Amino acid sequence: MRIAIAGGGFGGLTLARIPHRHGIGAVVYEREASRSARSQGGSLDLHPESGQRALADAGLASRFRSEARPEGEEHRILAPAGRTLVHHKPQPGSFSGRPEIDRGALRDLLLDSLPADTVLWQHRLVAATPRPDGGFRLTFAGGHSADCEVLIGADGARSVV
Ligand SMILES: Cc1cc2nc3c(=O)[nH]c(=O)nc-3n(C[C@H](O)[C@H](O)[C@H](O)COP(=O)(O)OP(=O)(O)OC[C@H]3O[C@@H](n4cnc5c(N)ncnc54)[C@H](O)[C@@H]3O)c2cc1C
Numbered sequence: 001m002r003i004a005i006a007g008g009g010f011g012g013l014t015l016a017r018i019p020h021r022h023g024i025g026a027v028v029y030e031r032e033a034s035r036s037a038r039s040q041g042g043s044l045d046l047h048p049e050s051g052q053r054a055l056a057d058a059g060l061a062s063r064f065r066s067e068a069r070p071e072g073e074e075h076r077i078l079a080p081a082g083r084t085l086v087h088h089k090p091q092p093g094s095f096s097g098r099p100e101i102d103r104g105a106l107r108d109l110l111l112d113s114l115p116a117d118t119v120l121w122q123h124r125l126v127a128a129t130p131r132p133d134g135g136f137r138l139t140f141a142g143g144h145s146a147d148c149e150v151l152i153g154a155d156g157a158r159s160v161v
Pocket residue numbers: 006007008009010011012029030031032043044045046047051123124125126154155156157160
């Protein structure tokens with residue numbers, strides 16, 4: 001069964017990684033030219049019940065912990081005169097909150113967990129057309145196409161899928 005995932009962001013790569021752990025392959029079609037085509041931006045925080053849980057299902061919890069920064073959660077709220085009203089300081093090494101991780105590190109972690117040929121770079125999906133016999137015909141910018149039985153849209157906001 002051919003599984004196609006449109007978009008190689010955090011969602012698409014995680015969706016490729018979890019079945020890969022169970023021997024099920026997928027192809028990720030990503031519009032960017034390569035993994036280093038652009039900086040991935042700043043950091044994000046991952047909650048235990050969502051992002052951290054997905055990485056645990058992907059078998060990547062320990063790698064996440066080696067890259068994440070629980071201390072990034074420390075924050076203070078000060079009164080106008082400078083008096084500290086709130087000072088939240090997480091326990092060192094605790095992952096029960098929402099530790100920060102750099103977006104680039106998180107994407108590398110996911111990419112490195114997949115076979116090198118999983119992501120097809122420079123494949124911007126422009127149309128997904130149902131086939132009469134089931135599945136989809138995928139058309140990419142430039143005119144080339146591919147078929148799949150299962151299509152997962154992970155191409156972010158304004159998804160083509
Ligand atoms: C300012 C800001 C701060 C945030 N902070 C946090 C945070 O702290 N914690 C947190 O958990 N979340 C945070 N988020 C949300 C988080 O960034 C998103 O939930 C996450 O990026 C969604 O992942 P995704 O893979 O679904 O989509 P995206 O990250 O948007 O990835 C989509 C991928 O699909 C590719 N693509 C798009 N169109 C096509 C196409 N037609 N063909 C092929 N490829 C395509 C794109 O190039 C991209 O690689 C924040 C978001 C913003 C904007």
